[in-house]
Amino acid sequence: MSSLTLPCRQCDDKQWIRSEAISAERVLSPSIRFELSNEPIAFSESMLVLNDENVVERIRKREIKTGVLKLHGISFATARMRLLRQYIVVVFQTETPLMYRSKGSSVWLAQEKNPQRVTYERVPLGEKNREVKKVQQLAVRSLYALGLDYGVVKVGTLPGRKLVVVDVIPDPRLNTQMEDVFVHEIYRYVQKLGETAVKPESVMLGADPEFIMKHASGQLALASQYFPRFGKVGCDEIWHGQNRANKPLVEIRPQPTPEPRTLVVRIYQGLITAAKKVKTANVVWLAGGLPCAGYPLGGHIHFSGIVLNFKLLRALDNYLALPLVLVEDPNGVKRRPKYGYLGDFRHQFHGGFEYRTLPSWLISPTVTKGVIAAAQLIASRYPYLQSEPLKRLSVQRAYYQGIKTDIQPLVKTLWEDLRGLSEYPGYAKFLDPFYEYLMSGKTWDEQKDIRKVWNIPPYRGPRKTAR
CATH class of the missing domain: 3.30.470.20 (ATP-grasp fold, B domain)
Structure with a gap:
């Protein structure tokens, strides 16, 4: 069965969808393209295609x-x-x-x-x-x-x-139950198309970025010795050794907010709270992807107030996860693909979801501000973003292998797309320095104490740069 084109205006009739999308032999169309009539919606092509026919043929x-x-x-x-x-x-x-x-x-x-x-x-x-x-x-x-x-x-x-x-x-033979489910999901996708793009301020943001601590001797400083399991600053569930009570990873859990700057401030406040528990300079705080072998770190971002689908996840992968490879410590590539794989997400009890692909962006305030601002801009306006370099297998390999030279020219195009959004100027204060850092040729050092760049005690200077 070949690719199918469906006019959106007729997709409010489930029986019609069934007659078009499922053959007489009860085989589902392997690819569907939706046609907008005269609606002035400049959605990207990917929003109007389910199962790209080129991808179907490839696999x-x-x-x-x-x-x-x-x-x-x-x-x-x-x-x-x-x-x-x-x-x-x-x-x-x-x-x-x-x-x-x-x-x-x-x-x-x-x-x-x-x-x-x-x-x-x-x-x-x-x-x-x-x-x-x-x-x-x-x-x-x-x-x-x-x-x-x-x-x-x-x-x-x-x-x-x-x-x-x-x-x-992609084109299975269906029984009656399968038919009903696919018809309903196709119908629901079209009905929700108009809800995919939202105002940025309607996207609620949360996060639980991680860091790990080591003594000067190189031994782990267990987070569970300083912090409770739950709370605004707490321990991740991963344990060290045989004793499950020994938790090595610290999580900062700021209260969600629709304002990126406020979330950054709350993260900074969480770091200050952590510093009151760990006052010694003999313990270093490390972030990034894999600063300590065997303990990959994540910079998970929580979203609510937006429709979750593969199109959104692919936008976050292309416009956020892929560019971040340019500045990651080369050692961080070892985190993938067990952790940091593309499209990693988890449904949340509050009805939103958690995007889990990124490493811990606590590596610096510039990266933190840029990641959070980009996350909200991408999540709210992704239906209008045109580029999908990760559709190419060569780019996927570059991501998983950390090949920066293959990724850098792609990031220029991706950023042009973001700058083309009318909402970009409202984020430029955070995104412009982030982009400069991405294109600088520099990489972060996962063995440096993040308290120094955040001006966190005992390294606090006269100015609070995180604010």
């Missing part, structure tokens, strides 16, 4: 499909792999509205010439055991990594509870 080749997933740190099933269970997951962007699980406990051999017939049962939406959650996360991550927006992902469970991707299908 028809199994070796390319498996290679892309491997690049993103995702395991693909081999022909002789024995599976305990298999899941069939319907994925539409960040959601998994329908999934099935193989019945019985017999071992199934993936890809064999004469496989035994497998029967499936529907997994209740309310079932949230550990394996089901991990299957859902892997299915969404796999679809995103391949550059798709919808499809069916088959996931297998190996002995030892390891998960592998068995296949990703």
